[in-house]
Amino acid sequence: MTFKSRASVLAGLALLLGLSACATPQQQCIAGATADLRTLQAQIKETEATIARGYALHRQSIPVPSTRVCYDSKRRPYTCHRTAFRQIETPVTVDISNEKVKLASLKSKLAQAQRKAAPAIKACRQTYRE
Known part of the structure; x- marks a missing residue:
């Protein structure tokens, strides 16, 4: 698929x-x-x-870390880290x-x-x- x-x-x-x-x-x-x-x-x-x-296609999720500026409840900035995931497909012999x-x-x-x-x-x- x-x-x-x-x-x-x-x-x-x-x-x-x-x-x-x-x-x-x-x-x-x-x-x-x-x-x-x-x-x-x-x-x-x-x-x-x-x-x-x-x-065939082998699918896997790859973590993609990122750093960005977030704000606390008093609107003070701080650095926060997020990890998103990206799907990659690799051809596989069948x-x-x-x-x-x-x-x-x-x-x-x-x-x-x-x-x-x-x-x-x-x-x-x-x-x-x-």
Whole structure:
């Protein structure tokens, strides 16, 4: 999964969590019932991207310390230190044939997860009618 697609997935999950407070009980139930499904979809997307690129991306956070001027409650300046984190991606060699086997396995699991989620979604809709 590329940084952009991972960021999109994370942003989507954050949005989902933020909206879950506003979501109806039915929507919350369906979101819970399809969590594994969404995880598999994200893994498939990441594996497809790896195959298309020909290499994987290793992601890590690098601390970036900085010093700046802060002010206390009486507006007196003092030096304060902050550490921000920056994501870096490093290309990693992978065996494309293994990635293709992994992709086939994930797609098989996705089909199983879809079959498993369907009755759960139906149950959510029957339990929490809108």
